[in-house]
Amino acid sequence: MPVVGVIGGGQLARMMVPPAVALGIEIRVLAEQEESSARLAATQVGDYRDVDTVRAFAAGCDVITFDHEHVPQDVLRALVADGMSVQPGPDALAAAQDKLHMRERLTALGVPVPTWARITTRDELAQFLADNGGRAVVKTPRGGYDGKGVRVVDRADAADDWLADGAVLAEQLVDFRRELAQLVARRPSGDLRAWPLVETVQKGGVCAEVLAPAPRSSDAVERSAAEIAATVAHGLGVTGVLAVELFETMDGRVLVNELAMRPHNSGHFSIDAAVTSQFEQHLRAVLDWPLGDTELVAPHAVMINVFGGLTDDQIAQALGHQPAAKVHAYGKSPRPGRKAGHVTAMGDDLDDVAYRARAAAAHFDA
Amino acid sequence: MPVVGVIGGGQLARMMVPPAVALGIEIRVLAEQEESSARLAATQVGDYRDVDTVRAFAAGCDVITFDHEHVPQDVLRALVADGMSVQPGPDALAAAQDKLHMRERLTALGVPVPTWARITTRDELAQFLADNGGRAVVKTPRGGYDGKGVRVVDRADAADDWLADGAVLAEQLVDFRRELAQLVARRPSGDLRAWPLVETVQKGGVCAEVLAPAPRSSDAVERSAAEIAATVAHGLGVTGVLAVELFETMDGRVLVNELAMRPHNSGHFSIDAAVTSQFEQHLRAVLDWPLGDTELVAPHAVMINVFGGLTDDQIAQALGHQPAAKVHAYGKSPRPGRKAGHVTAMGDDLDDVAYRARAAAAHFDA
Numbered sequence: 056m057p058v059v060g061v062i063g064g065g066q067l068a069r070m071m072v073p074p075a076v077a078l079g080i081e082i083r084v085l086a087e088q089e090e091s092s093a094r095l096a097a098t099q100v101g102d103y104r105d106v107d108t109v110r111a112f113a114a115g116c117d118v119i120t121f122d123h124e125h126v127p128q129d130v131l132r133a134l135v136a137d138g139m140s141v142q143p144g145p146d147a148l149a150a151a152q153d154k155l156h157m158r159e160r161l162t163a164l165g166v167p168v169p170t171w172a173r174i175t176t177r178d179e180l181a182q183f184l185a186d187n188g189g190r191a192v193v194k195t196p197r198g199g200y201d202g203k204g205v206r207v208v209d210r211a212d213a214a215d216d217w218l219a220d221g222a223v224l225a226e227q228l229v230d231f232r233r234e235l236a237q238l239v240a241r242r243p244s245g246d247l248r249a250w251p252l253v254e255t256v257q258k259g260g261v262c263a264e265v266l267a268p269a270p271r272s273s274d275a276v277e278r279s280a281a282e283i284a285a286t287v288a289h290g291l292g293v294t295g296v297l298a299v300e301l302f303e304t305m306d307g308r309v310l311v312n313e314l315a316m317r318p319h320n321s322g323h324f325s326i327d328a329a330v331t332s333q334f335e336q337h338l339r340a341v342l343d344w345p346l347g348d349t350e351l352v353a354p355h356a357v358m359i360n361v362f363g364g365l366t367d368d369q370i371a372q373a374l375g376h377q378p379a380a381k382v383h384a385y386g387k388s389p390r391p392g393r394k395a396g397h398v399t400a401m402g403d404d405l406d407d408v409a410y411r412a413r414a415a416a417a418h419f420d421a
Numbered sequence: 422m423p424v425v426g427v428i429g430g431g432q433l434a435r436m437m438v439p440p441a442v443a444l445g446i447e448i449r450v451l452a453e454q455e456e457s458s459a460r461l462a463a464t465q466v467g468d469y470r471d472v473d474t475v476r477a478f479a480a481g482c483d484v485i486t487f488d489h490e491h492v493p494q495d496v497l498r499a500l501v502a503d504g505m506s507v508q509p510g511p512d513a514l515a516a517a518q519d520k521l522h523m524r525e526r527l528t529a530l531g532v533p534v535p536t537w538a539r540i541t542t543r544d545e546l547a548q549f550l551a552d553n554g555g556r557a558v559v560k561t562p563r564g565g566y567d568g569k570g571v572r573v574v575d576r577a578d579a580a581d582d583w584l585a586d587g588a589v590l591a592e593q594l595v596d597f598r599r600e601l602a603q604l605v606a607r608r609p610s611g612d613l614r615a616w617p618l619v620e621t622v623q624k625g626g627v628c629a630e631v632l633a634p635a636p637r638s639s640d641a642v643e644r645s646a647a648e649i650a651a652t653v654a655h656g657l658g659v660t661g662v663l664a665v666e667l668f669e670t671m672d673g674r675v676l677v678n679e680l681a682m683r684p685h686n687s688g689h690f691s692i693d694a695a696v697t698s699q700f701e702q703h704l705r706a707v708l709d710w711p712l713g714d715t716e717l718v719a720p721h722a723v724m725i726n727v728f729g730g731l732t733d734d735q736i737a738q739a740l741g742h743q744p745a746a747k748v749h750a751y752g753k754s755p756r757p758g759r760k761a762g763h764v765t766a767m768g769d770d771l772d773d774v775a776y777r778a779r780a781a782a783a784h785f786d787a
Contacts, residue, residue, distance in 0.1 A: 056733065056750075056752065057733055069442060070442070072438070072439070072442050072461075073438070073439030073440075073442050073443065074439075076435060076436070076438050076439050076461065077439065077692075077747070077748070077749050077750075078736065078748060078749075078750060079731060079736065079749075079750025079751070079752050079762065081752075095438075095442065095461065095462065096461065326443075330745050331744075339740065342737075344736070344737045344740055344741075345737060345740045345741030345744060346744065347740065347744050347745065348744045348745040350745075352718045352719065352767075353718065365445060367422065367423055370444065370445065370710070371708075371710045371711060374705065374710055374711045374713065375710075375711030378697075378711060378712065378713050378714045379696050379713065379714040379716075381443070382443070382444060383443050383444075383445075384422075384443075384444060384445025385445070386422065386445050386447075396445065401718075
């Protein structure tokens with residue numbers, strides 16, 4: 056029985072447990088705290104930044120993978136030096152850990168991205184604003200997610216606080232028609248599989264809904280997205296699941312917004328609605344096992360995030376009113392704005408599916 | 422977060438873990454041994470026949486349910502007396518624990534069963550054989566499963582060894598066209614849902630394949646099976662999943678063969694092929710939560726049992742050759758004839774689905 060060690064005890068690690076149970080894989084989790092979302096599989100609680108802690112956890116695992124991309128490079132490289140299989144590896148993860156590094160590597164691969172610049176001074180930001188219509192998105196290279204570390208600016212002094220800590224990424228404010236995500240999985244041996252392109256709907260900088268497949272997509276957009284994701288996965292040597300967040304521009308181009316080298320919120324629909332879920336595929340990929348089919352089991356699926364918390368009564372009510380909806384609770388203590396679960400509905404008609412998913416999710420509005 | 426305690430650490434408890442993770446249910450298992458199939462969720466190892474052991478396990482659980490039907494009545498009744506929710510309850514389980522009691526209760530409910538008799542002497546068996554064409558099936562009332570405790574006899578002295586221990590059940594040898602199974606789930610509050618009727622194919626007295634739905638079933642057979650299962654579930658007060666194993670006779674009648682008051686091998690197809698799996702539905706039912714839809718997500722599904730063991734190489738080969746097949750390994754040490762896992766395939770065409778399921782399962786032939 057292969058042993059997969061997951062660093063990080065969040066909901067992504069939690070959602071790897073069911074396919075591990077199915078496939079007879081032993082899953083072990085290094086969690087940050089006792090009451091982690093993945094506590095059922097937690098075999099150790101400790102600091103993923105401490106090389107001795109991570110080494111002790113990794114002993115006895117056949118492969119190490121991740122719930123998040125924050126494990127420091129020196130820790131990753133120590134594991135590799137020990138002969139451990141680390142999937143994805145340090146070089147690939149470097150691009151997910153630093154947005155400036157990511158933009159450099161994507162540009163070198165010829166992948167379409169928004170116009171961008173490395174900014175180290177107020178003057179450089181002033182020049183970037185002048186060149187890009189007076190507005191820009193500024194991002195800290197590290198630590199940003201779900202809208203954090205991201206700022207839309209129209210003044211050259213608006214990033215002074217961040218510049219005091221080092222360089223930032225400035226990007227053109229893309230006039231996009233919608234946001235898309237292309238998920239793929241890649242084995243160390245190079246085999247790659249893509250799920251259908253999906254549309255992601257953001258609210259307040261956070262993913263609110265995912266429509267699978269992305270409705271009314273042109274063949275050209277679908278082809279571009281698949282080619283971009285394959286180029287990135289092969290070019291950066293990604294193993295496991297890669298999520299490529301994309302802008303579809305008003306003039307029909309596809310640009311890369313962000314990358315995630317792990318199962319991703321935009322792929323949660325696949326748990327219930329694809330032949331192989333992103334969590335099963337991730338486990339298969341990091342073990343270098345053959346990848347599974349990625350087709351949807353229904354023409355349409357809609358996934359809706361639940362924030363805050365899910366009480367038992369709310370879950371029972373949602374299940375009662377929408378008996379075909381699939382409710383997922385992450386076992387987290389409630390906190391305003393916290394991603395606490397999601398709901399997926401599936402079926403033949405997109406409007407009906409979206410209605411049912413939203414009706415189920417509405418039971419969790421505080 | 423509700424806490425469901427499962428007595429027994431076999432593959433049925435193991436397969437309750439994924440839906441518990443999805444629904445945010447805490448699952449705890451009382452296992453017979455350290456290396457149980459459900460060890461990931463095992464919080465205690467001990468003897469389910471010992472009332473103090475079971476009481477200690479049950480403390481802190483919201484409901485107690487089962488991986489098997491062997492918990493003694495005195496233990497079950499002690500839990501009920503303590504105020505614990507035990508689902509299914511002792512009265513219902515009594516019918517699953519004793520085949521003579523089961524036949525008596527089914528007969529009282531007017532449910533069609535093979536001609537049967539309670540046999541306590543060789544003379545009574547001689548009379549039963551004389552009345553039923555010279556052959557009969559003899560079963561021990563307790564402890565039989567997967568062909569154990571079952572004997573086809575044509576001589577009155579052929580059950581002497583069992584009769585030395587007490588009464589046995591004698592049944593007419595049914596001339597059946599095929600075997601079917603009707604799974605339903607029932608909440609304590611009475612709500613009931615049925616999955617599509619399935620065909621079970623036995624080899625050597627053990628379930629080998631399940632075809633969902635049962636191919637080419639007449640409306641009358643489907644209606645009879647559904648009515649029988651509902652009558653049994655309501656009549657015996659079953660809660661959670663009830664599997665009714667049935668004979669379809671050559672003359673188109675449906676007779677009850679066996680009952681199981683828990684998720685059952687004939688329902689494993691539902692993990693991948695139904696909107697709500699039997700394991701999710703069981704958890705919902707025992708918590709008295711609303712039940713989920715039971716439709717198949719594809720027109721046909723075929724489940725094939727894997728016996729002996731599944732090596733990592735075999736799993737990888739099966740996944741590689743059948744990328745749409747769903748492989749399930751129960752985490753058991755290999756042993757000849759042991760149920761070690763199963764494979765499910767789904768799709769539009771039954772012949773194609775059966776071919777793919779068998780091709781995947783063939784990788785596990787020793």
